[in-house]
Amino acid sequence: MEPTDPAGRPWNAPPPPPVPPLPRDAGIDLRVSKRLLWVGGAAYPLQNIARVYTLTIHPRRKEAIVRFCKSVAITLAVAIALTILGAVTAMGSEDVGGGIVTFVWYVTVAGLVYFLVELISVLSAQSHYVLAVETSGPSTAVVTSANREHLNQLVGYIAHAIENPEAEFQVKVESITISPRNYYFGDNVNMYGGTGNVGMAST
Known part of the structure; x- marks a missing residue:
């Protein structure tokens, strides 16, 4: 049986469609290029990605x-x-x-x-529905969106890129910063974005 993403789509789904442009300097790029996953200025080799999943994080x-x-x-x-x-x-x-x-x-x-x-x-903090990309090392990249369907699609796109060396895609996302100290993240991980912070993205 062919594996599917959380939305029920095949993992080998085509690259994501273009998203509406954001105001200048409003966000960061999330893209796959030459076997690298870029989250803003941080690069993660696709072969080092151990898990891609979505979850809801809640304030502590x-x-x-x-x-x-x-x-x-x-x-x-x-x-x-x-x-x-x-x-x-x-x-x-x-x-x-x-x-x-x-x-x-x-x-x-x-x-x-x-x-x-x-x-x-x-x-007063809000909960966030996020997509987490864990590597085989201690770091984890996290992006979020008000559109859960978009995050579920991104899981499939990243998984597709891991299995297909020629796959590339790029989406534009907004960024926010929160502290892992104040949120439940499930597993204990070091989040992308610096000590005590996590790089977030919102479309």
């Missing part, structure tokens, strides 16, 4: 709340401890002790605001 809301509570608890504990230390110091020199306490609580408030902003960014 529960982990974000737990992380926020832990960070707040630790920050307040340190601030209280330093306040007590400052109070003891103030017994010998009121100016020095008072200055230390004031500085500690300025830093504490700034830290609490940072933790709150980080929590809100995760709680």
Whole structure:
């Protein structure tokens, strides 16, 4: 039986049709050329690709709340401890002790605001339907689209290119950046786009 992609099409489907042009500098290229898969400026040899699949990634809301509570608890504990230390110091020199306490609580408030902003960014984040391309090494390229059918087609196109040396195609996609720390990606992988970030693409 001939293998099919998630949309039910044969893996040897023809190259994708052209997509509507995007505004200048609005996105990146996703293309296969000369046995290389290009995601923007990153190249992945087709023979090194271990898996191509689609999935929905969801924000790590529960982990974000737990992380926020832990960070707040630790920050307040340190601030209280330093306040007590400052109070003891103030017994010998009121100016020095008072200055230390004031500085500690300025830093504490700034830290609490940072933790709150980080929590809100995760709680308000949206889920993304993505296509992931894993290599035999530690890296993974990820693209996303509002059109799930388009991603399912790309799985077939990439699989077709892996099996057919002469196959080439190119599509234009928009790019966004998210942090793997804030999303469930299923397997533990290093995502394309740099430390703590993942290169995303949206059509």
